[in-house]
Amino acid sequence: MQKIYVVLVIVLSCILGSCAHQASLSSNTAKPATKRTPAQAKEFADKVNRELKEQWTDAGYADWVMNTHITDDTEYLATRAMEKVLGYSAQAIKQTAEFDQLDLDSDTKRFLHLLKVSSAIVAPTDSDKQKRLAEIAAKLTSIYGKGKHCKQNSDGKKSCQDLGELSSVMASSRDYDELLDAWKGWRTISKPMKNLYEEFATLSNEGAQEVGFKNSGELWRAGYDMNPSEFKKETERLWKQVAPLYEDLHCYVRAKLKKTYGDKISNSGPIPAHLLGNMWAQEWSNIFEIVKPYGTTASIDVSAALKSKKFDALKMTRLSESFFTSLGMKKLPKSFWKNSMFTKPPHRDVVCHASAWDVNFSGDLRIKMCININEEDLITIHHELGHIYYYVYYNTLPFLYQNGAHDGFHEAIGDAIALSVTPEYLKTVGVLDKVSKDEKALINFQLKKALDKIAFLPFGKMIDEWRWKVFSGETTAENYNADWWKLREKYQGIKAPLERNVNDFDPGAKYHIPANVPYTRYFLAHILQFQFHEALCSAAGHTGPLHECSIYKSKNAGKRLIRMLSLGASKPWPDALEALTSTRQMSAKPLLNYFAPLSQWLKAQNKNEQCGW
Numbered sequence: 001m002q003k004i005y006v007v008l009v010i011v012l013s014c015i016l017g018s019c020a021h022q023a024s025l026s027s028n029t030a031k032p033a034t035k036r037t038p039a040q041a042k043e044f045a046d047k048v049n050r051e052l053k054e055q056w057t058d059a060g061y062a063d064w065v066m067n068t069h070i071t072d073d074t075e076y077l078a079t080r081a082m083e084k085v086l087g088y089s090a091q092a093i094k095q096t097a098e099f100d101q102l103d104l105d106s107d108t109k110r111f112l113h114l115l116k117v118s119s120a121i122v123a124p125t126d127s128d129k130q131k132r133l134a135e136i137a138a139k140l141t142s143i144y145g146k147g148k149h150c151k152q153n154s155d156g157k158k159s160c161q162d163l164g165e166l167s168s169v170m171a172s173s174r175d176y177d178e179l180l181d182a183w184k185g186w187r188t189i190s191k192p193m194k195n196l197y198e199e200f201a202t203l204s205n206e207g208a209q210e211v212g213f214k215n216s217g218e219l220w221r222a223g224y225d226m227n228p229s230e231f232k233k234e235t236e237r238l239w240k241q242v243a244p245l246y247e248d249l250h251c252y253v254r255a256k257l258k259k260t261y262g263d264k265i266s267n268s269g270p271i272p273a274h275l276l277g278n279m280w281a282q283e284w285s286n287i288f289e290i291v292k293p294y295g296t297t298a299s300i301d302v303s304a305a306l307k308s309k310k311f312d313a314l315k316m317t318r319l320s321e322s323f324f325t326s327l328g329m330k331k332l333p334k335s336f337w338k339n340s341m342f343t344k345p346p347h348r349d350v351v352c353h354a355s356a357w358d359v360n361f362s363g364d365l366r367i368k369m370c371i372n373i374n375e376e377d378l379i380t381i382h383h384e385l386g387h388i389y390y391y392v393y394y395n396t397l398p399f400l401y402q403n404g405a406h407d408g409f410h411e412a413i414g415d416a417i418a419l420s421v422t423p424e425y426l427k428t429v430g431v432l433d434k435v436s437k438d439e440k441a442l443i444n445f446q447l448k449k450a451l452d453k454i455a456f457l458p459f460g461k462m463i464d465e466w467r468w469k470v471f472s473g474e475t476t477a478e479n480y481n482a483d484w485w486k487l488r489e490k491y492q493g494i495k496a497p498l499e500r501n502v503n504d505f506d507p508g509a510k511y512h513i514p515a516n517v518p519y520t521r522y523f524l525a526h527i528l529q530f531q532f533h534e535a536l537c538s539a540a541g542h543t544g545p546l547h548e549c550s551i552y553k554s555k556n557a558g559k560r561l562i563r564m565l566s567l568g569a570s571k572p573w574p575d576a577l578e579a580l581t582s583t584r585q586m587s588a589k590p591l592l593n594y595f596a597p598l599s600q601w602l603k604a605q606n607k608n609e610q611c612g613w
Contacts, residue, residue, distance in 0.1 A: 038108070041099040045111040045400075048092050053361050053399040059085045060359040066138075067368055068341050070145050070349040079138040086123035086130045093122055093211050114400045114569060117223040120516055121216060122207035133203045136196050140514035143193055145351045149185030161185070163279070164344070164352060164370065170279050171286040176261060180497055183274035190508030197508060198477045200516070201470050208471075217468035220518050224406050225572040234586070235461060235520060238527055239491075241588035242457050245595060248602040249454050250493050251611035253284065256291040268610040270489050272497040280510050281494050282459040284451040285376070293447055293601075294440040300423050302375035305431050313342040313371035319429065320381040323417060324389055327551065327558025332388065336365045344370035353511050354380050356387035361402055363395055379418045386414020394568030403569040405576030408524025413565070415525060416532035419594075420550040428552070446547065446598035453526060454595065458491035460523030465491075466507060467519075478502050493613040530591035535581040536560060546594045 059081035066078040096112045104112070121137075123130040150160040161169075161182070169182040201216070208219040221228035250271070257275055258265040265271065277286025284291075306316065314337075321332055344352060352370035359366060367384045371377050390413055394402050404410035423435040423445065435441075466487050469475035475483040481504045485496050500506065507513045534546055540554035551557040564580040574584040592599070 036098045036102060038102050038104050041102055041104050041112070042108045044095065044099070045108045045115075048115060049111065049399040051088070052092070055085050055088055056399075057360040060357070060361075064357065064359055064366070064368075067145075067351045067355075068345070070142060070351065075138050075142050079134050082137065083131055083134040086121075086134055087127065089119065090123040090125060090130065090207060090210075093119065094125065097212070110570070111398070111400045114403070116211060117219065118400070118403060118569075119219065120518055121204045122211055122219065124203060124206040125210060129203055129206065133200070133207075136200045136203070137516060140193055140196055140200065140508075140516075141351070143189065144508070144511060144514045146349055147186070147189030149182070149188060151181075151185070167279050170274070171277050174260065174290070176264060176275070179274045183279070183497060186279055187504065187506050187509045190505045190514075191503060193508035193514055194477070194480065194503070194505035197480075197505065197513070204516075205471055215471040215473075217464075217471035220464070220520075221468075225574070235523065238524075238586060238588055239457070239461055242454070242527070242591060245450075245592065245599055245602075246454055246457055247493075247611055248599065248606055249450055250613070251606045251609050252602050253287075253291050253451075254493075255606075255609055257287075260290050266613075268613065270493045270495040270613045273488070273494045274497045276455075276494070280459070281492065282456055284455045285448055288448050288451060291447070291451070293443050293605075300426075300432065300435065300441075300445060302378065302426060302431065303373070305426070305433075306373050306375070306378065309431060311373055311431075313369075313373075316371060316373070316378050317342060317367075317381050317385075319431075320378070320385050322429075323382065323420070323552060324385060326553045327561065328555045329389055329558055329562065330392055332365060332385075333363065335363075336367075336388075339364065340366045341368045342371050353515075354384055356384040356391070358388075358391040358395060358402075361395060361399060363392075365391060379415075379421065382418040382421060383411075383414035386410075386412075386417055389413070390565050390568075393562055393565035397568045397570060401568040401570040405564075405567065405569060405571065405573035406524070407518065407521035408528055409564075409573065409576065411521050411525030412528035412532055413561075415529040416536065417551075419529060419533045420536075420552055422548065422550045424548075425550040425552050442547075442597055443601050446595060450595060450598055453591075457523060457526055458493075459488075460519065460526055462487040462491045463510070463512065463519035467513075481506055489613070524586065527588045527591055528586060530594050531577075531581055531583075531587055534590040534593070545597075546590065547597070 059078070062074075062078045062081040066074040093116055096116050099112060121133070123133050148160040148162050149166055150158055153159050163186065166182045166186050170179060173179050173182070204216045208214075208216045211219075213219040213222065218228045221231040224231045224234075226234070253276075254265060254271050257271060258267070261275060265275075271281075273281045275287070276284045278284065311319075317340075325331055341350070344350060350370070351368070354367070354369040357366045357368065358364060365388050367381070367388065369377070369380070369384065371381070387410055390404060390410055391402070423432060426432040427435050466475065466484055469483060470480070479502075481500050481502065484507050485500065488494055496506070511517070512519050530546075533549070536551045536554075536557040537546065537549035539560040540549070540551045540557040542549040542551075560580055564576050567576050567579060577586070578584050
């Protein structure tokens with residue numbers, strides 16, 4: 001799921017790449033006061049809402065330019081804009097303490113809470129440290145965006161491959177050594193990040209401590225309308241619900257890989273990370289042909305269908321838009337089609353990582369992608385437009401409410417819609433000509449989806465668990481890489497395919513680490529999307545198995561969805577969840593219901609295997 005955020009998403013948790021905005025507290029506002037009143041708190045909150053929107057708008061345009069045209073000049077401009085945001089935000093966040101003991105109206109109280117906890121990073125008060133933090137943030141993102149694996153060819157000439165080219169190798173090659181070269185090569189780009197990241201973590205922790213948190217990890221967890229320690233327990237509760245299904249999938253895939261790679265695969269141990277079809281082994285659908293249950297059953301090849309029907313990047317995006325409008329939602333503005341980056345521009349460096357933007361928090365909607373004509377990118381476009389439509393329905397709210405109920409909500413919306421992109425739906429809109437409906441076709445279809453949705457879950461959980469340990473000091477710089485692989489083995493049952501050492505910084509080879517994008521949102525989104533899907537299907541009147549449901553053209557489902565989207569972050573997330581699902585607790589039960597046919601089938605396939613690792 002390459003799903004998706006933008007580069008300097010660092011101060012207010014700008015959802016999925018939508019970021020960047022600025023202003024400055026006036027000197028009289030910044031002065032300490034011995035006694036504050038509720039009226040002053042409301043005035044302060046109104047001012048921050050207004051000025052933050054202005055500031056993030058300035059930084060947003062600078063960040064967009066840097067993302068879509070990486071040069072030293074654009075990096076400089078984005079850094080300077082971000083410095084101003086960091087300075088303003090740090091000052092504003094610290095001022096919230098002046099109003100802590102007051103009896104405030106509900107809006108003002110929530111504004112101040114969101115200002116304090118909705119940041120992916122708070123800069124220290126010291127201006128030199130603010131500047132250094134902004135420089136490091138821009139540098140880390142730039143290193144990633146410019147990253148290439150270069151090597152000498154047999155003819156003595158140097159050739160280089162960027163992430164897109166290396167990812168194509170990971171997706172398509174079945175040669176063990178070629179895959180290993182691509183895997184190892186991409187991780188050479190992250191080694192220079194290690195010392196920078198250590199400094200980054202120190203500075204971000206200092207800022208978090210200045211506003212009352214132990215470290216940046218606790219700051220992140222405080223953004224979920226619950227005690228930070230309780231949030232850890234909540235993610236563990238959800239993981240335990242889905243772990244048995246993941247372990248069954250892992251067991252089946254490992255047995256299939258052993259038939260392809262022989263003794264390079266253990267009968268009972270972790271799987272080498274470079275053999276799962278993805279640069280980070282986070283989603284496994286690219287190896288579907290290796291693990292396909294029923295080879296004689298016609299598979300649904302959406303990628304081939306898109307190409308045969310002459311789809312291009314714009315046509316794929318318009319198809320995705322048409323799903324949302326079929327629910328009674330608004331058409332995207334002309335500026336979206338004019339300003340978005342749909343394909344990789346020639347002859348310049350860009351950040352291809354897909355992201356959705358409302359650059360000015362007032363409807364300048366854009367997506368940034370390097371779209372390929374395949375099923376994966378069709379799903380990703382739906383995901384990005386989920387963010388876009390969240391922006392559409394909450395961008396009339398005050399700035400601090402322009403966010404998801406929690407960040408997992410923002411990530412889940414588009415994916416919930418994508419669950420309705422069923423084979424039958426694709427046939428209805430003319431992408432597929434025919435669809436098989438027998439039991440073997442169902443298992444093939446569910447396994448392919450599980451290779452993305454279920455395989456991702458432990459990866460989605462461990463990324464931030466690693467960072468929380470870094471921020472808390474439990475994981476020190478000399479153990480960055482070792483602890484990364486301990487968590488990957490613990491949760492995913494995968495291992496590094498060759499020896500790693502203390503100088504390696506494999507976490508930095510994953511975009512969200514150098515870009516400082518919190519990742520637990522994706523874990524939660526992979527669970528919430530099924531909970532959302534189940535509720536929307538109920539609103540649409542669907543009565544069959546959950547995996548057969550498409551809400552395409554259901555105005556009732558659209559009304560239910562708009563009701564939740566329009567709340568933004570104005571209410572705690574259980575209120576928003578209840579608005580859509582009539583429940584107040586996140587649950588993986590709808591996910592398990594969706595994959596019930598596959599779960600039963602996997603258990604039968606694994607009965608003679610030694611599962612686990």
